[in-house]
Amino acid sequence: MRRATIGTWLNYATSIGFQVLFASRFGTSHAATAFVIVFSAAISMSGLLISTVQSVAVPRLVAPDGRLLPRTLRFLGVVTALAGLLSLSTALLAEPAAAVLAKLASIDQAQTSELVRWGAVALFAQFLAGELAAVSLSIGDRLIPTVAPTIPSIVAGAALLVQQSAGVVTALQWIAIGSVLQVTMLAILLSRRVRFGSALTPPLTSAALMMLGAYVLLTSI
Numbered sequence: 001m002r003r004a005t006i007g008t009w010l011n012y013a014t015s016i017g018f019q020v021l022f023a024s025r026f027g028t029s030h031a032a033t034a035f036v037i038v039f040s041a042a043i044s045m046s047g048l049l050i051s052t053v054q055s056v057a058v059p060r061l062v063a064p065d066g067r068l069l070p071r072t073l074r075f076l077g078v079v080t081a082l083a084g085l086l087s088l089s090t091a092l093l094a095e096p097a098a099a100v101l102a103k104l105a106s107i108d109q110a111q112t113s114e115l116v117r118w119g120a121v122a123l124f125a126q127f128l129a130g131e132l133a134a135v136s137l138s139i140g141d142r143l144i145p146t147v148a149p150t151i152p153s154i155v156a157g158a159a160l161l162v163q164q165s166a167g168v169v170t171a172l173q174w175i176a177i178g179s180v181l182q183v184t185m186l187a188i189l190l191s192r193r194v195r196f197g198s199a200l201t202p203p204l205t206s207a208a209l210m211m212l213g214a215y216v217l218l219t220s221i
Helices: 002-026 030-060 070-092 094-105 109-138 143-147 150-162 168-191 205-220
Strands: none
Touching: 002 030, 002 143, 002 150, 030 070, 030 094, 030 109, 030 168, 070 094, 070 109, 094 109, 109 143, 109 168, 143 168, 150 168
16 A cells, blocks of 8 residues: 555656646646546546546456456456547547637647647557556555556656747657656556466456446436
């Protein structure tokens, strides 16, 4: 519990540090507005899917002997495919999405289009990171899943400090790269601990649809 608490506070500290650095660099400019819109949308969409995984899959993921259950893993595969499709669709629709945002928020369309594309990468990487963290927590890991989210903020913050001329697109690029590093670290550590079982679990479809619908409703309010 103490290790998890330390990891959580480190995550908060690095997130605040990046936000302070970002605000000092870009202030309330139109570029900063575009970044906040795209990044918030990406995090919200990935968070929606991660919440579904945590609520539906995690309670049914581990057998009494500590092995991961195949049916639940297949469900995780389906949700991962959905996240990938959502990210791909976002990237492909970057131009029209940027055009709409540019009109609504008076921001640069070309820059926003680049942000949307990198936001799609961050969306998928953050979903994978959240999914792997949920699996790690379910098998008893506490420190790594809470420390790993510090990586994107640290990487992006360091990039802004080193690259004085870096813009908001560069900041989001490094967040996406940091998210990929986060996924890589979690995957490597998790691969050393997981065991697979064959026990049956109750069907997940109805529960998944209900939880996903509830989260979509809450997000839209």
